[in-house]
Amino acid sequence: MAAERGETAGTRVSPYEKIKEAIVSGELAPGQGLVESSLAKWCGVSRTPVREALRRLEQDGLVSWNERGLVVRERSPEEILDIYEARILLEATAGRVAADRRTDHDVRLLRAAAQQCRNADAASPAEMVRANRAFHRAVWQAAHNEPLRDLLERLDLHLARFPATTLSQPGRWEAACAEHDQLVQAIELRAGEKAYEVGYAHFKAARDIKLNLYTEELGRL
Known part of the structure; x- marks a missing residue:
């Protein structure tokens, strides 16, 4: 070691x-x-x-x-599907709950986190991952629901075992930043169903890319 x-x-x-x-x-x-x-x-x-x-x-x-x-613990494509099946629903729910419970201060933090994503160096996977994680944690915080946040933290830990980031795929970072902006707008307007839809689509796209990355990794072994 x-x-x-x-x-x-x-x-x-x-x-x-x-x-x-x-x-x-x-x-x-x-x-x-x-x-x-x-x-x-x-x-x-x-x-x-x-x-x-x-x-x-x-x-x-x-x-x-x-x-x-x-x-x-071993890794498998099935585990990616299981993790994302839960994460898609929980992240979308976090957006919807945040739209209902957010404060003005939460909105300011979300805007700042979204701006941090736009300012991140797209040539640095580590910087993109940090900015992306900070943004989604800001959404969790805006939801003001500790059990929901705890579940999302646990899922994030499991996903970290699959290190290849979806954000490095061509066009994904730009799309993710645009989706972040849409989510912030929905939360600010207290449009809960819209926030749910944006969050659901955002993580469904991430799941599909993550599966492709893992399949490619297996093909190189």
């Missing part, structure tokens, strides 16, 4: 965060076995906090058991 990352003087990343980051980034590959003693040595801690971290990661759905023991 790679040397410890994310540490500064007097600060140590928790085993949970360190292992989660390694799974999401692909440093710990799908299907890779997870041995407490090895992970404890890697994290520089005893086995007890690692055991607790693995328990939490199992609850998160990032690790699972098979005949070899505890492993990083």
Whole structure:
């Protein structure tokens, strides 16, 4: 395993965060076995906090058991469909609820987040992903519904295991920014059904691109 990352003087990343980051980034590959003693040595801690971290990661759905023991959860096209089936509905619902519950301050934050997307460097996938994530979190915040936000955070974590971003596909970033603007307008006007429709179409398009990217990735293996 790679040397410890994310540490500064007097600060140590928790085993949970360190292992989660390694799974999401692909440093710990799908299907890779997870041995407490090895992970404890890697994290520089005893086995007890690692055991607790693995328990939490199992609850998160990032690790699972098979005949070899505890492993990083495998990925599949079916999982992409399952995740997006839930995400499309929840994100669309977040837009509709935000249109009903948003404050004037929420609208200002949404406009700023949409502008940040338009200002992002389209040649930088990482910058696009950061701006896009910040925008959608602003929508979640505007909905003022913590259970809904918690569910979306969990789905976002699962999607992070499929690292190829849909935003790098030709024309997608421009289309996404335009859809963001439409969503902000619908929320500002308290047009709940319109916000739902825009959010639904936005994530349905993302699902189709994500499936194509994963299929291409499998074809290269």
